[in-house]
Amino acid sequence: MSIKVLIVDDSSFFRHQIKSIINSSPNLTVVGEAANGRDAIDKVVSLKPDVITMDYEMPLMDGITAVREIMRRQPTPILMFSSLTLQGARVTLDALDAGAVDFLPKSYEKASGNTEALRQALVEKLQTIARPSSLLRRGAPAAPRSPVARTTAARKYTQRFELVMIGTSTGGPVALQKVLTQLPANFPVPVLLIQHMPGSFTGAFAERLNSQCRIGVKEAEDGDIIKPGMAYLAPGGMQMMLTGKNKLKVLAGDARLNYKPSVDLTFGSAVKHYNKSALAIVLTGMGADGREGARLLKQAQNVIWAQEGSTCVIDGMPSAVVKANLADEVIPLPDIARRIINVVT
Structure with a gap:
């Protein structure tokens, strides 16, 4: 079954380019698009995507506010697109604090030119963070534990750590x-x-x-x-x-x-x-x-x-x-x- 993706970005050009990349993967399907955070919240509720790509700067409601509201209403893994600037870094860290799982640099040049590197990074991240475990820190139900996910008993150590x-x-x-x-x-x-x-x-x-x-x-x-x-x-x-x-x-x-x-x-x-x-x-x-x-x-x-x-x-x-x-x-x-x-x- 394909992973359902919702794209949230106020740029129709960027949405189109990202949609083409996502739909080229046999394991991913774009089920909807939104041009602002308010529309994104409504579509998360109605479309129930498995994962979301989210821009920050948008009209009506910015990406961070949308992330917080989505995590409150219907927790869903979110991948932020961020500019590689100091301000972009601060915004991305705010988004991660709000509940986003991961981020990718936003580059119109890469989206409009040779998209192979972007395609590989985007597809890998979307497939990975769509797993239920990526929401655990936001209080979603835990996935079954794997054999290596056990908690071990606390040990006593005799050495002095430096x-x-x-x-x-x-x-x-x-x-x-x-x-x-x-x-x-x-x-x-x-x-x-x-x-x-x-x-x-x-x-x-x-x-x-x-x-x-x-x-x-x-x-x-x-x-x-x-x-x-x-x-x-x-x-x-x-x-x-x-x-x-x-x-x-x-x-x-x-x-x-x-x-x-x-x-x-x-x-x-x-x-x-x-x-x-x-x-x-x-x-x-x-x-x-x-x-x-x-x-x-x-x-x-x-x-x-x-x-x-x-x-x-x-x-x-x-x-x-x-x-x-x-x-x-x-x-x-x-x-x-x-x-x-x-x-x-």
Whole structure:
């Protein structure tokens, strides 16, 4: 059965281009279009789409207001289209807070020219976020748990932790916010954050987290000396590595790497400097980034946690770690901050 898509955008040109891309996929079907948020709400109720694409700037009702109302009336996975600007980043983060699941850059040039890259990204994201599990954080009924979505019992650790690293992708901005806002101002170790996100977004995301959290949060810079009570967010489009126990290197990295930033690369770079003293956590996200880095950390007797699958927007990344038997604990998102505090402080 095809996934039913509702397109919401005030540009008839963009709606037409996106509709053509979506209908070219055998697994997706456009069931309706809306030119503003108010019309979108009515069509969500009448058409009951499986997933929605949403613009932000529209007449009568903007995209963020529409997202909030849709999540209140009839929770449905929403993919935002966003401009790659600082203001676009802030708006997108607002939309994710309101309930949107993921986002794609909005480019009229790509939509009107060679659309293959846009088609692949759009189809993959729509097919992925249409799953029922993507609505769990908004209170929709839970999907049946997979064998790797189990919660494990809390363990006792004898080592002293000196570093926390958190890797995530789809659903990560909200998940990181839920974890980091619970950490105390006197948190005794540095935190490294690796979130799959465009370069124009990570500065705004670090700025937002810093305003919300009691610990400090900044976008990492080359040469940063990491300090307790501070979290360092890997810049989008770049790689973040540890070149010493407390020193960061930010670089363009190998073009062959699929992810910039890469969780695997940051995790792997810590192995040389941390033995038995690093805690690495893999949160919600598509794919398997983080698994191989976790494997290296595990070989150095560090500790690996994975977010419990039914509390993920997308459980690909944490499930990859669990299936590889690398996770020391599998923890629901609401419990992760408490567990971090218990074992680190």
